[in-house]
Amino acid sequence: MINKLVNEIKKKNAPIVVGLDPMLSYIPSHIVDASVAEFGESLEAAADAVWKYNKAIVDAVYDLIPAVKPQIAMYEQFGIPGLNAFKKTVDYCHEKGLVVIGDVKRGDIGSTSAAYATAHLGKIKIGSKVFTPFDEDFATVNPYLGTDGIKPFVDVCKEEKKGIFFFVLTSNPSSGEFQDRTVDGRPLYELVGEQVRKWGEDCMGDAYSYVGAVVGATYPEMGKILRTIMPKTYILVPGYGAQGGKAADLKPYFNEDGLGAIVNSSRGIIAAYKQDKYASFGSEHFDEASRAATEDMIKDIASIF
């Protein structure tokens, strides 16, 4: 799957991923109203609105981008109907040929991690039949429980030719409270980065490992160091745009080949119509605003090479 991701990035010349993280407040009222008219004021209505909003955005941008990253929390908050909308979104993005990165940040110990790995990347056998529960292509995973917690994810990736992004350094202001603490003279995130590189060494695709890392765009100096520590690790970079990361800051995350990193934008794309810059599209044409914002992001990122 890492080979597919790299090939799609090259083909579309766009090292970007659109974060499908719908908040109800982003969804234009004509969509929400129609869903409420059909399902009443209910979790089902919210989930239906989320799904229709996602579908319109995917239809508007799928030919420009290699991948999407739905953040499962935004669906889980609408309970079971929300998770149905998540699954419909994953399936629809596959139909459109997109790589799907499930931003699930799961992680636990042994058998529990194995169950999460099955849920998001694997297969489960019931009697003589085999099912793929959520069926993303990549999942984001928490590495802080150590090797026996992450091994089940790596094992499933090998078996299914799927991928993982371990979060190494997050983009939030408080990430440093633990992740930056000095261990043996070096920050903890460097140790985690080294471990991620090791975990990835026997999971190689053609040029990059199936085992990737999440490193926030908001800390480019640290991104530079982690790039060196993990040369064959794909880096998923959140924090561009709304969280303050700028294109000029992103260069250190890439390798000389112009590959090795994929930059996420969520709000900046999916709620583009709410920005002054794209306001002229109006909420009726939110999907066209998203397309314009995607084109601008691709140009912005291309400018650094």
Next chain:
Amino acid sequence: MINKLVNEIKKKNAPIVVGLDPMLSYIPSHIVDASVAEFGESLEAAADAVWKYNKAIVDAVYDLIPAVKPQIAMYEQFGIPGLNAFKKTVDYCHEKGLVVIGDVKRGDIGSTSAAYATAHLGKIKIGSKVFTPFDEDFATVNPYLGTDGIKPFVDVCKEEKKGIFFFVLTSNPSSGEFQDRTVDGRPLYELVGEQVRKWGEDCMGDAYSYVGAVVGATYPEMGKILRTIMPKTYILVPGYGAQGGKAADLKPYFNEDGLGAIVNSSRGIIAAYKQDKYASFGSEHFDEASRAATEDMIKDIASIF
């Protein structure tokens, strides 16, 4: 909710929680076969079997115990039908008066953590109506993203009078790879423990904080230190029984008042009928085996005081 948990522990004289972590391999074949006969070989059949198995165990033990801890990964692996079984289990345990600790180990940055907190502990408004998506009483949460990642959970707890257990030191063999690393001359888990104490200081119930910690039974020396660092923090202790933790090791996790800790057993209770000790019940009477194992666990833990 911490007050309710403490009161139930006192009333039932049982500082224990039963982990409802069903694997298909634990479920007696007469239950699985009946579900497959009804739903075919499908995720729905697996989820139905899980739910029936849980219900029988809850019916057999609810009067002995204060709380249950369903591990959501074990449900998520059966996709949407599995999560339906999770929700039915949460609701049924509430009907039986049990405190429900959702072992979800969620955690992310800002708005994403807020969505997870809403999903598991909070409420969401759709138009004029308010919904509680999963509605657990406590949730386990990953603290490694720092204050801005955990604040939304703490905020929801204050508002809803619910609770959190942050994982500080996990029970698995590799937990030390990052959690034990020395930071400023002390292991990282101590720093996390101190932070958990601080986060909990303005979320006090009568004697203990709404903000608790997960500390594995497999490291009693570290448990002792963390008990001292976090005197008013309830400690959820996994790793007893199947993972190797023994009653004698558990004393350091408790305060002098005999409170302050709640010990989890999952497999040891729910799959008791598979142990030699309880084999005479047979798989037909797996629920009675679970009750006998619960009574034995309560006695075993009482022996340390």
